[in-house]
Amino acid sequence: MKKIVNIKKTLALFTIFFVSFAFSQAKKPTIMIVPSDVWCNTNGYMMEFDNQGTKVKIPNYKKVFQENMDIKTVISKINTLMAERGFPLKDMESAIKTLEAESAENNLTSSKTGAGIAESPIDKIKKVAKADIIIQLTWETKQVGPKKSVNFILQGIDSYTDKQIAAAQGTGAPSFSAEIPVLLEEAVLAHVDNFNAQLQKHFDDMFENGREIIVRIKKFNGWSGNLEKQYDGQDLSVIIEDWIAKNTVKGRFNTSDATENTMLFEQVRIPLYDSKNRATDARGFLRGLQDYLKNAPYSIPNKLTMKGLGQAVIILGEK
């Protein structure tokens, strides 16, 4: 009887494990289309400001979405095609509006005692329209005599590694009669499949070799220790490197920078799921290192901050 109960328990555990494994899904990256700097510049959508004597130009995205009809045609067409492939995109225009609304709400929200919403300078800097993958969109209309054509470029950039993960470009067939929106729609139809094929390749690589992230280690000024501090005859930087080597997929990472105050790890391949089989990201991965350093024998208090799915920073010395 006891044996049957044990078998039943094992079977139930196996089923739970199998079901959770079969249905666990990796964290889905967000994708957003952004008009490229060169497009904004050639079409007069730049703002200029004085940065301590140096004139700096930055794109004025709000003006782009308020004034340019063609960009709406292209973005909505790409959005429709991507949604059909099960990958609806984040809309930049709406993201900007949401940020503005949230900012206004934060300014007006207060408790009964008069306390406002807490917001550090770093919180303010991070409040921008962002996505895990940015699709930079550029096009240029060319005219030879009465014939018009469109030169079209789509570039998919990983926001954290800054790597181009997909691209498609080309010049459409010249036309006497077609209007620019029609030529643009044709360009989208002609290029989006090749772009998606490369995106698919990137995802396949991610499922096989893990998510590629960037890890930074820094230290607070007030901390007396540094990354050259010795523990059992080993530098702290080597201990951190060993932890990363042990926990990455196939031990794949590059140590791009290492000084007594900072370390930079690039091309760090992390598993898509943690030990509890939950989908994970850069922050989830580095929580392991955070605990490892916080506990004995190192006992280093530290702070973990993140940027989206693919970038995280551990700052040593304080919480």
Added chain:
Amino acid sequence: MKKLFTLFILISSLAGFSQAQKKADKATNQWKYEIECAGIGTDGTYLVKVWSYSKNGKIAITQAKKNAVHGIIFKGFSGGERGCNAQKPLTTNPNIESEKEEFFLSFFEEGGKYMKYVSESTDGNIDASDRMKVGKEYKIGVIVSVSKDALRKDLEAAGIIRSLSSGF
């Protein structure tokens, strides 16, 4: 006697036709066809020109539909004039044809499911410059429109290719 003779002619011509069809299918499996972009299709479709080979001109024309779907799944196609882009095949696994042999045998059989995604653009009218005699065979170019979005969705549903969002 006359009836018998007519029956004999009918049977032998049918046998010859099915033999030619088998040869055309073999040519498809051996990648003996060429496929190129023929223009930007309407939303959700590819417009391609397929060059098929057969001793029988009619078979070469009908085989073009099969070759077009076969090419879009396994081969991809080259670009044409300006604005006509090369496209990658729907499948990224080079061994998928042998791995899912059973599925593709029924998919590409005569009157098989492949017919659902394809239509001939020229309605059987072949341009004189698209009909050539190469040795004993005809090389015939037919413009075909393939519903690639529907084809991709069905292949994804059948588990033949991965969807862009699978795993997330």
